[in-house]
Amino acid sequence: MLRFPEHQVAGHKAIEGKLGPLIDDYGNFYKPLQSKGRGSNEVACYKFFNSDPRVPNNISQRYIPNFHGTKVLNASDGSGLHPHLVLEDVVSCYSNPSVIDVKIGSRTWYPESSDAYVSKCLKKDRESSSITLGFRISGLKFVSCSLKENDSLSWQPDKEFLQNLSAEDVKLVLSKFVSCNFSSNDDAVSLRPDRAFVNEVFGGSNGILEQLLELKQWFEVQTIYHFYSSSVLMVCDRESVMNGKSSGGVVKLIDFAHVVDAKGSIDHNFLGGLCSLIKFISDILDSPLDYENNCIFNGNGTEDEQ
Amino acid sequence: MLRFPEHQVAGHKAIEGKLGPLIDDYGNFYKPLQSKGRGSNEVACYKFFNSDPRVPNNISQRYIPNFHGTKVLNASDGSGLHPHLVLEDVVSCYSNPSVIDVKIGSRTWYPESSDAYVSKCLKKDRESSSITLGFRISGLKFVSCSLKENDSLSWQPDKEFLQNLSAEDVKLVLSKFVSCNFSSNDDAVSLRPDRAFVNEVFGGSNGILEQLLELKQWFEVQTIYHFYSSSVLMVCDRESVMNGKSSGGVVKLIDFAHVVDAKGSIDHNFLGGLCSLIKFISDILDSPLDYENNCIFNGNGTEDEQ
Structure with a gap:
């Protein structure tokens, strides 16, 4: 079951029928790919951080949310299928962050x-x-x-x-x-x-x-x-x-x-x-x-x- | 005798009848006060650097040109008397800087x-x-x-x-x-x-x-x-x-x-x-x-x- 991220504090929000990120119970944060190439740019960045040796391990592992590829999901705005980045939900391990x-x-x-x-x-x-x-x-x-x-x-x-x-x-x-x-x-x-x-x-x-x-x-x-x-x-x-x-x-x-x-x-x-x-x-x-x-x-x- | 600073590489220049800085044989650099309060702002800054204890000595003494007050001189553009900042000519000790x-x-x-x-x-x-x-x-x-x-x-x-x-x-x-x-x-x-x-x-x-x-x-x-x-x-x-x-x-x-x-x-x-x-x-x-x-x-x- 996907739901709205209650601890999201900025950015586009999946409320009132708008397009925004969703989370699940397994610590995943689904962020809709943005339009005009910005979404694919973000995907390319996460891929780069995950794999390029020029990014030191202490940076990529500690400061960049884990990236698990992309997934096509029903968008939060009801517009149908939309590609999402699958990221680590960085607050999922806290009860009251x-x-x-x-x-x-x-x-x-x-x-x-x-x-x-x-x-x-x-x-x-x-x-x-x-x-x-x-x-x-x-x-x-x-x-x-x-x-x-x-x-x-x-x-x-x-x-x-x-x-x-x-x-x-x-x-x-x-x-x-x-x-x-x-x-x-x-x-x-x-x-x-x-x-x-x-x-x-x-x-x-x-x-x-x-x-x-x-x-x-x-x-x-x-x-x-x-x-x-x-x-x-x-x-x-x-x-x-x-x-x-x-x-x-x-x-x-x-x-x-x-x-x-x-x-x-x-x-x-x-x-x-x-x-x-x-x-x-x-x-x-x-x-x-x-x-x-x-x-x-x-x-x-x-x-x-x- | 005042003359044009031959090693000046940027800023307003005292050439072709324009208003610009002049130097003398004693290592002084005379910079005309700029209009619209910018000149007096620069004077205030130099005074501050010369005297305020919040500026560490290693900064004010090594990196800020020495400031010797202001002096009214005949402007390089022939427009008559104009106030100038009297600064250290930081290249005066070099023959070919x-x-x-x-x-x-x-x-x-x-x-x-x-x-x-x-x-x-x-x-x-x-x-x-x-x-x-x-x-x-x-x-x-x-x-x-x-x-x-x-x-x-x-x-x-x-x-x-x-x-x-x-x-x-x-x-x-x-x-x-x-x-x-x-x-x-x-x-x-x-x-x-x-x-x-x-x-x-x-x-x-x-x-x-x-x-x-x-x-x-x-x-x-x-x-x-x-x-x-x-x-x-x-x-x-x-x-x-x-x-x-x-x-x-x-x-x-x-x-x-x-x-x-x-x-x-x-x-x-x-x-x-x-x-x-x-x-x-x-x-x-x-x-x-x-x-x-x-x-x-x-x-x-x-x-x-x-």
Whole structure:
């Protein structure tokens, strides 16, 4: 039985009769191939990551979702049969994952884009934080810690909230990603993040910061592909972290419909944005008691653990 | 006595009755303040670099030209008195410097730019290598080694040549910067670079690569300024290197008319472009015998020294 992915936070969604991805009970994520060659481009990318020796194992195995070919399925919009990529559902192993999708790069159009496509992308890049910060948060869903049975309290702000976040806003959102102190949407917006899991999720040798730094190291030298409009997906499961069942956070590189040949240079656009994201996360780790920035422990005792 | 700077390779030039910089015999470079607040913006930047403790000494002292205030002088265009920045003439200590000006960043407009300014810059960025490579070579002048008295053989290609260089072109130009085997403009274009000084100029603990890496380290963390349309100027003097009088190449960060407040994030645009330049220089150092890329020693015996 195929169903809508409840933890999908960005991209085309299979709701209200639209074409979007589906999941099954076996950890597969079925993503419809996009039109105008973008779908086949994404398939080619996944194949490349799966097989080309120029992609180091530490990158392809850890940061690229597993790819299991393509499959023709009944589309979610009821339009009939449609080819889908069969990918690993990267959140399937978590019961209550918190997810944040960060579209990397200040520019989402590529050198060969038509003027019309440039205008369309440029408008979005300027209206969001892409131009200012080098990335934009495309979507997020954070699940509260105080989770009772069948009581899924989560924070999933709408597009308007995420539109054009300032540096301070991003710091706050990323701090909330590693915090525990909310139990409703209102709390999530207003409460100062407690950063209860900052060290477990962002820090440590297996934490998100180290993973982003490993990706960065590759982007400093790889001259194979330029990744336009791709995202870094960050996932953590507060329950698992609390219970010691999870070692922290997970980073995946996703969305390859607009990946193009590098033509001999590094992907300076992606790398710059990635470094910007790294600086935010690194700052949050380095300054746990930042009153000014509204990022403060709320006296629940976790300060001592810093 | 003020005169035109003969080693200036980019920017507004004081030739044919235009407004441009002048130099004197005491190592000063007089740069006319630009209109529309850009001149005063540049003055403010130099003052900041000279005095603010947030700029590390290794950056301000090594990579920013010395600033000696402003001075009102007769403008080079004959328009009368005009305020000038008084800067260190960074090539004054060399007799025959080779100079290359690299405008860093794939984007030369800043977030608050007007639509008209965005269009104007975007056009230039797309028509040059800025969009593809993350930087563009704004100008260069390479002086040949086989230099006889009063016989200044140099290569200074026009704007058309430098327009929209590919990755391979840039590799070739940067290789020629550290080469010796030309004695005329024609030679400079056609000869395969011998890379005679690649290790002395690009390599080593004082070489250009290490200097760019030091700059990069600062750009990974600094959230003070974003540098739009600024350049990295690289200088070497083949004669001095040959005679052992110079330890290699020099890197300077110049042109601050379009530097703006960072507003809490790193300068991902500059950093990305800088990393791209670093990759090119690092590749040239790592692969001295690259037949395919037309970058090959031409059998003059220097191969053995690699």
